[in-house]
Amino acid sequence: MKLSLIVAPYDSGRRHEGFGKGPDALLSGGLVEMLTMNGHDIEVEEIGKIKGLDDREIATGFAVCKAVAEKVAESEAKDRFPVVLSGNCLTTCGAVAGEKADSIIWFDQHGDINTPETSAHGFLDGMALATALGLCWRPMANTIPGFQPVDPAKCMLVDARDLDPDEKALLEKLPVIRAEVSEAAEKVAALREAGVRRTHLHIDLDVHDPDELQVNRYAEAGGPQPDAVREAAACMARSAPIVGLTISAYDPAFDAKGEVPPVVGRLMVDFLAAMERI
Template identity: 25%
Template sequence: MALGKGKSPGPDLSVPLCQVVPIPSSKSVGMIDGKVWQGQRERGVEDGPREMRRLGVLDKIKDLGHEINDYGEVDAGEESFGEEQKAKYRQYYEYTERLQSMVEKSVEENNFTVVLGGDHSLVYGAVSGSQPKGLIYVDAHSDINTPLTSCSNNIHGMPVAFLIKELAEYIPDYGQRVPPCLNANQVAYIALRDVDPLERTILEQFNIRTYDMSEVDRLGIDAVVAEILELLGNTDLHLSFDLDSLEPSVAPCVGTPVLGGLTLREGIRICELLRDEIIALDINEFNPRLAKESGDCERTGLAGIRIVQAALGLQRKGPLTSLKLPKP
């Protein structure tokens, strides 16, 4: 039926009312899958990136108004790195070099880079590629053992040691191909609660700033982040986020859960406070195969996605829209 003379046609319902504004802070985001499991012994963590994609991480980033450049995966393969020390570390260094190259390319071509893990051994390549002015490491563990201090010999408990210049003399010569890129005073930790004795020795000997969960409880997460930014500065930082930093009830599908962790709200708040200061984020240790109950996998993956969204500008009060409020 034709509209009567003088009648308003009303709002154009062909245009979605929830369209997100491509605001000036919209970014080009490079996405990389760090498909590596060999830094520990539990298979399945290499499937973390694929599962986060299945749960919609790319669409949720696009919904924030960002453009995605997808670089695919840097795959460490199916075979373990083995037990013979030199061969093991040579393979790890080779993987690190490939990931470094991909992250470096993404950082050059985009405003922001996200690396989906994968176990936390990938942070050596991710940070070497982003070349930040500081590293904020959110983790239940400090991952700063050396090959000579580690009791487990799992590389995912060592990558920060490979990144710190002052620790180079404590690393055996296994053909390291990517040089350390950070000074000890360029690293800060949040959420520690499971640190080996010699790791604590390293942290204290080199005066590395740490905020364990007791300090998070005492100070509050806003004050913790403010102190870290005062130490590291406010630009070109790399945020490395291990999902085991969260309380296990929030992120059950991780290989080394530790009770007493961050709430999801605290994890989100960290990202909200840092979103204008970071150039890269890696998020890791999501292992879909470790689900024990229905919903565990989705709960963990969606927690990880929420962290990514928060780092990229998600506003908890809701998005802006590009349309005026319609009138009848």
């Protein structure tokens, strides 16, 4: 398969800091070599320094989304499947826009569905899914080329186990499909019934059980093992009309043994093999 690996090395408006070091660590950990050995044609595109914004989190975050949307659209025009390696989850809004996706499958231990009115910490990335669903930051999201909010009924949130009280209350009101990793494949049927045509798969790596795979400082106890996440991602490829993939939130400072890159490589190999069998 022809792939574009789009590298967005930003964390909270800062380039190559914190989670922003994750994409390069995945590449230096052998991701391109593993994919190439499995027969894939890889093109790597990096989002460069966003100039003139002085690392302002909100402005830079949405500028990165804009740049990613443009790269994703270019990849599709070249008949390349877009894979975004990002620091922040918000970057997925750019991928969704560039792909013209009308649905999202969101693997994450967090809900990322706070808004400025409900967030106790003001953490922009904790509003990433809410932004993609059009629940907040609409003027900024509208600066992303091609952005259209996704209908919450066409969103599946997988293994979100660390939710703020306001997120829990909101999710009780919204038609977002909730699933554990073990049941995600069977619940894809609800997305198909909603008439989805183009689905973006987002995998925040802290969905994993930190006792099995520590990916960042936010990881909480519980969650699935890497084999279960890999199998679920492959099931998504076989069951949903996936048009793009984002992998986010890896901070190599919390991975002293370098265990995460090979896990991501195996996940992508199995996911892409499942896509090629469709």
